[in-house]
Amino acid sequence: xxxxxxxxxxxxxxxxxxxxxxxxxxxxxxxxxxxxxxxxxxxxxxxxxxxxxxxxxxxxxxxxxxxxxxxxxxxxxxxxxxxxxxxxxxxxxxxxxxxxxxxxxxxxxxxxxxxxxxxxxxxxxxxxxxxxxxxxxxxxxxxxxxxxxxxxxxxxxxxxxxxxxxxxxxxxxxxxxxxxxxxxxxxxxxxxxxxxxxxxxxxxxxxxxxxxxxxxxxxxxxxxxxxxxxxxxxxxxxxxxxxxxxxxxxxxxxxxxxxxxxxxxxxxxxxxxxxxxxxxxxxxxxxxxxxxxxxxxxxxxxxxxxxxxxxxxxxxxxxxxxxxxxxxxxxxxxxxxxxxxxxxxxxxxxxxxxxxxxxxxxxxxxxxxxxxxxxxxxxxxxxxxxxxxxxxxxxxxxxxxxxxxxxxxxxxxxxxxxxxxxxxxxxxxxxxxxxxxxxxxxxxxxxxxxxxxxxxxxxxxxxxxxxxxxxxxxxxxxxxxx
Amino acid sequence: xxxxxxxxxxxxxxxxxxxxxxxxxxxxxxxxxxxxxxxxxxxxxxxxxxxxxxxxxxxxxxxxxxxxxxxxxxxxxxxxxxxxxxxxxxxxxxxxxxxxx
Numbered sequence: 347x348x349x350x351x352x353x354x355x356x357x358x359x360x361x362x363x364x365x366x367x368x369x370x371x372x373x374x375x376x377x378x379x380x381x382x383x384x385x386x387x388x389x390x391x392x393x394x395x396x397x398x399x400x401x402x403x404x405x406x407x408x409x410x411x412x413x414x415x416x417x418x419x420x421x422x423x424x425x426x427x428x429x430x431x432x433x434x435x436x437x438x439x440x441x442x443x444x445x446x447x448x449x450x451x452x453x454x455x456x457x458x459x460x461x462x463x464x465x466x467x468x469x470x471x472x473x474x475x476x477x478x479x480x481x482x483x484x485x486x487x488x489x490x491x492x493x494x495x496x497x498x499x500x501x502x503x504x505x506x507x508x509x510x511x512x513x514x515x516x517x518x519x520x521x522x523x524x525x526x527x528x529x530x531x532x533x534x535x536x537x538x539x540x541x542x543x544x545x546x547x548x549x550x551x552x553x554x555x556x557x558x559x560x561x562x563x564x565x566x567x568x569x570x571x572x573x574x575x576x577x578x579x580x581x582x583x584x585x586x587x588x589x590x591x592x593x594x595x596x597x598x599x600x601x602x603x604x605x606x607x608x609x610x611x612x613x614x615x616x617x618x619x620x621x622x623x624x625x626x627x628x629x630x631x632x633x634x635x636x637x638x639x640x641x642x643x644x645x646x647x648x649x650x651x652x653x654x655x656x657x658x659x660x661x662x663x664x665x666x667x668x669x670x671x672x673x674x675x676x677x678x679x680x681x682x683x684x685x686x687x688x689x690x691x692x693x694x695x696x697x698x699x700x701x702x703x704x705x706x707x708x709x710x711x712x713x714x715x716x717x718x719x720x721x722x723x724x725x726x727x728x729x730x731x732x733x734x735x736x737x738x739x740x741x742x743x744x745x746x747x748x749x750x751x752x753x754x755x756x757x758x759x760x761x762x763x764x765x766x767x768x769x770x771x772x773x774x775x776x777x778x779x780x781x782x783x784x785x786x787x788x789x790x791x792x793x794x795x796x797x798x799x800x801x802x803x804x805x806x807x808x809x810x811x812x813x814x815x816x817x818x819x820x821x822x823x824x825x826x827x828x
Numbered sequence: 829x830x831x832x833x834x835x836x837x838x839x840x841x842x843x844x845x846x847x848x849x850x851x852x853x854x855x856x857x858x859x860x861x862x863x864x865x866x867x868x869x870x871x872x873x874x875x876x877x878x879x880x881x882x883x884x885x886x887x888x889x890x891x892x893x894x895x896x897x898x899x900x901x902x903x904x905x906x907x908x909x910x911x912x913x914x915x916x917x918x919x920x921x922x923x924x925x926x927x928x929x
Contacts, residue, residue, distance in 0.1 A: 432910075446914075447914065449910040449911045449913070449914050450910060450911075648876065651872065651873060651876065654869060654870040654872055654873050655870075655873065657866060657869070657870050658870050658873070665847060669848075672848075674917075674923065674925050675914075675915065675923065676914070677916075678916035678917070683926070684926060685925055685926050685927075685928055686848070688926065689848040690848055690849065690850040691850055693847075693848055693849040693850065694849050694850025694851065694852070695850070697849065699855070699859075702849055702851065702855075702859070703859060703862055703863070705847050705849060706843045706847055706849065706851075706859065706863065707863055707866060707867075709843050709846050709847040710835070710839070710843055710863065710867070713843075713846065719874060720867075720870065720873075722883075723873050723874055723876075723878070724870070724873055725883055726876075726881045726883060727873050727876055727878060729878075729881050729883060729886050730876070730878055730881055733881075764862050764865070764866065765862075765865050765866055765869055768866070768869075
């Protein structure tokens with residue numbers, strides 16, 4: 347009997363190599379469970395059962411032959427439906443890609459495949475990753491496994507819900523403004539956004555190319571670290587990728603935080619937060635001090651403008667990136683007439699309202715007459731914010747802040763007020779605007795629903811960040827069994 | 829005094845044209861209101877002094893891959909045929925589209 351909710355990557359590796367169960371049995375067990383459980387959660391858009399079982403068989407053959415297998419071999423993962431797996435339907439949550447089959451693997455997928463990871467399926471997402479609740483998906487409404495009346499967060503909501511309901515061990519998501527960390531926070535998980543350039547974006551359907559990063563969601567910091575190690579590195583297909591290596595073992599580098607300087611941001615007034623969040627946050631801050639870290643107040647004067655920058659830069663890039671969805675390529679359109687008619691009719695009918703809103707907004711801020719006042723200005727303020735972070739990281743090693751201002755909200759609570767929805771990204775967007783790595787850990791106040799505790803580090807300082815996150819996780823026992 | 833909103837019905841028509849998206853009459857009022865709300869929020873950027881920021885200098889810091897390896901088709905491990913096969917209407921290896929002129 348396999349107990350799915352207790353599994354972590356290392357546990358699976360141990361149980362497979364000690365022949366407690368086979369990769370095939372494990373994968374089969376997951377699909378049996380998903381077939382029952384996902385009726386309630388709706389985390390998956392598509393299951394890849396045949397291919398997954400075939401892959402699992404391959405791993406079992408290797409184990410039987412006494413071959414050494416990698417840590418991720420036979421480990422079942424869920425993949426956000428904007429990351430390409432060759433010959434597999436990839437919709438990005440949009441009707442405009444309803445029939446699109448990927449012609450190649452994303453680099454992150456290629457790397458995981460080489461390690462023998464098993465892909466259970468593609469998870470539901472906000473359309474083209476535009477949303478914070480997964481409600482903008484054209485296909486289904488994913489529920490938060492911790493409270494079915496609430497959203498799982500977004501845009502990687504399906505990935506988060508799949509893990510939190512034990513329908514996967516871990517998952518890949520993508521984070522443009524918080525889309526890995528915010529759903530992780532809402533579902534009581536660990537969510538990691540790597541430094542911009544750490545992970546290749548090749549094969550990730552682009553939202554805003556200068557901000558997008560693929561990142562892992564998992565139950566533990568250790569699992570997130572193992573996945574990060576597997577997917578980082580320079581890729582010839584992504585010119586913005588960097589020659590960066592990460593060792594998952596670096597999370598055990600130090601046993602305490604002595605000598606580590608952690609900054610709390612003056613501009614985030616803890617008293618203005620929800621009381622329960624303030625309690626949870628302070629408790630963990632205290633714990634970091636107990637571990638030996640010194641906490642000091644730092645200032646990022648223009649931090650609060652990150653969100654305004656984001657809602658100019660992201661739609662601008664999206665309007666350009668999504669121009670390729672024209673009804674002629676990727677997925678056939680049923681529209682006829684002139685070329686222009688096909689564009690208008692296809693994009694008008696098959697893009698959802700949030701996507702249209704952002705494309706039109708992006709078109710506006712790039713249009714002649716408004717470019718300088720909006721797009722160019724946002725780039726200038728972005729640079730200002732980057733410089734402020736640069737200065738702060740001369741003084742401290744890490745910065746901590748909450749991941750989200752609230753716990754998971756209810757369905758339909760924000761969907762009709764875009765600005766209100768956007769404001770739920772206020773604490774996650776700065777990392778994207780400055781290209782910094784960030785990780786969210788689940789923390790709890792007195793309510794039963796989790797908040798997120800977020801670490802930010804300087805570029806490519808994932809090792810220091812994950813070491814601290816690991817120690818905090820281990821010391822607080824905050825991770826409740828879901 | 830109420831300032832003129834940045835986006836009105838005419839702007840929406842213009843943006844619809846520019847972005848090649850058909851926007852129905854029923855969609856227009858909400859889109860107009862949403863855009864004005866968002867633009868009013870992001871407008872706070874304009875009050876910030878950025879006169880000392882030199883964006884050109886920042887852009888120069890972005891490293892470029894000089895060997896442009898990524899542009900060389902010979903380095904591709906995947907088959908162009910796979911991409912071409914995904915065209916739903918094709919003539920030989922070309923994507924077929926309605927006449928432009």
